[in-house]
Amino acid sequence: MAGNSDPLTPRAKLAVTAGKAVAAASRAAGRGSGSVIGGRVALKLDPDLLARLAQHLDVILVSATNGKTTTTRLIAEALRAAGPVVSNALGANMPAGITSALAGGSDAKYAVIEVDEKYLAGVARDTDPKCIALLNLSRDQLDRAAETRMLAEHWREGLAGSKAVVIANADDPLVVWAASSSANVIWVAAGQMWKDDAWSCPSCGGVMQRPGDDWFCGECGFRRPTPSWALSGDHVLDPHGSAWPIHLQLPGRANKANAASSAAVAAVFGVPPQVALERMYAVQAVAGRYDVVQFMQRDLRLLLAKNPAGWLETFSLIDPPPTPVILSVNARGADGTDTSWLWDVDYTRLTGHPIFVIGDRKLDLAVRLEVANQSFQVCENLDQCVQQAPPGRIEVIANYTAFQDLRRRVGN
Numbered sequence: 001m002a003g004n005s006d007p008l009t010p011r012a013k014l015a016v017t018a019g020k021a022v023a024a025a026s027r028a029a030g031r032g033s034g035s036v037i038g039g040r041v042a043l044k045l046d047p048d049l050l051a052r053l054a055q056h057l058d059v060i061l062v063s064a065t066n067g068k069t070t071t072t073r074l075i076a077e078a079l080r081a082a083g084p085v086v087s088n089a090l091g092a093n094m095p096a097g098i099t100s101a102l103a104g105g106s107d108a109k110y111a112v113i114e115v116d117e118k119y120l121a122g123v124a125r126d127t128d129p130k131c132i133a134l135l136n137l138s139r140d141q142l143d144r145a146a147e148t149r150m151l152a153e154h155w156r157e158g159l160a161g162s163k164a165v166v167i168a169n170a171d172d173p174l175v176v177w178a179a180s181s182s183a184n185v186i187w188v189a190a191g192q193m194w195k196d197d198a199w200s201c202p203s204c205g206g207v208m209q210r211p212g213d214d215w216f217c218g219e220c221g222f223r224r225p226t227p228s229w230a231l232s233g234d235h236v237l238d239p240h241g242s243a244w245p246i247h248l249q250l251p252g253r254a255n256k257a258n259a260a261s262s263a264a265v266a267a268v269f270g271v272p273p274q275v276a277l278e279r280m281y282a283v284q285a286v287a288g289r290y291d292v293v294q295f296m297q298r299d300l301r302l303l304l305a306k307n308p309a310g311w312l313e314t315f316s317l318i319d320p321p322p323t324p325v326i327l328s329v330n331a332r333g334a335d336g337t338d339t340s341w342l343w344d345v346d347y348t349r350l351t352g353h354p355i356f357v358i359g360d361r362k363l364d365l366a367v368r369l370e371v372a373n374q375s376f377q378v379c380e381n382l383d384q385c386v387q388q389a390p391p392g393r394i395e396v397i398a399n400y401t402a403f404q405d406l407r408r409r410v411g412n
Helices: 010-028 035-045 048-056 066-080 095-103 116-125 148-159 173-179 253-268 271-282 309-314 340-344 362-371 382-388 399-409
Strands: 058-063 085-087 108-114 131-134 163-170 185-189 230-234 233-239 244-245 293-295 298-304 323-328 357-358 377-378 395-399
Touching: 010 035, 010 048, 010 095, 010 309, 035 048, 035 095, 048 095, 048 116, 048 395, 058 066, 058 116, 058 293, 066 085, 066 108, 066 271, 085 095, 085 293, 095 108, 095 116, 108 116, 116 148, 131 173, 131 253, 148 173, 163 173, 163 253, 185 298, 230 253, 233 253, 244 271, 293 399, 298 309, 323 382, 323 399, 340 362, 357 362, 357 382, 362 377, 382 399, 395 399
Parallel strands: 058 108, 058 131, 085 108, 131 163, 163 185, 185 230, 298 395, 323 357, 323 395, 357 377
Antiparallel strands: 230 233, 233 244, 293 298
16 A cells, blocks of 8 residues: 555665666766666666556556547646656656656655556556556557557456456447456546447457447447446536536647546546546646747647547647648657558548648658648758748647657757
């Protein structure tokens, strides 16, 4: 339980100290936060370090293809009403980054941890979480992660027998199937805008029926569970039927859905919905996402979209035409090197916007926009886009490493 932890073993203390030293050296050399390399060194010195660091904390794990960084931030903000929180707020979500984050939270009561989908089962085994939030599963990094049903199966096997309270999205059949192996599930109607990864039943392979917002398999009877929490417009409905207003500085329906799941998590730890939702208002941007920055005398809003589900949500956020839009796509290791997912994105939603294209894979994106009958300009860099863009705020949408490149260029 929190508060009566055993002190770390001498080996664990050495591992933590060495990891922090390596991280500091990495930062001093200008190579980023150093959290991943620091965590790797610490785990080499003590392979059980993650479990040791987690033993005195109430651990909350958050995993999904989309929304996990933002939801982690919202839950952390809500739980600070109940005690000190440690979190991997910058999104280093594999074991090394998670270990680094926990090593910095010696006085914390709660650990709110974003976990990469592939690592969820292993991290859950090591950290003995009190609560696990599962938001969605959709295609992403096609060269690295297996297709979504295999990931769901990995989750399902990893969660079987877990004592954690699982907060799961009732609207995503893959998440429901994965979570159904758990003994204690709280279902949230958080919605699912992107449905193309859940047209066949994850249980039997039959065709899913989707009347309205409901879904079920006509062959094996696998169906949407009854949610006890729900997103309804600008409100969260709690299990008692009370409606609590959502006031966020973060834009879009997807973030309201993230807030609904976050409120359900906070309630597990005794934080009432009103308090949790009020605290979430403090979150303005998440690791640079949604930030409006000044660059070359223009306002640029930076939006991250890593896969078809993310692009679909992001298109619903942008200001209406004729707002200029800059699109940037890379295909480096952290993005996934396969760009075939571009063909799953409905770029006709950008009709009427002046479009500018940059990034390592700008020509792949140009071909896709050409097929979607969009008019666009291919540019060499951000500066050229901004010079050529018509007046007004500019929306900038980029995938993972392209987003980091843009943040460096604008000094964010």
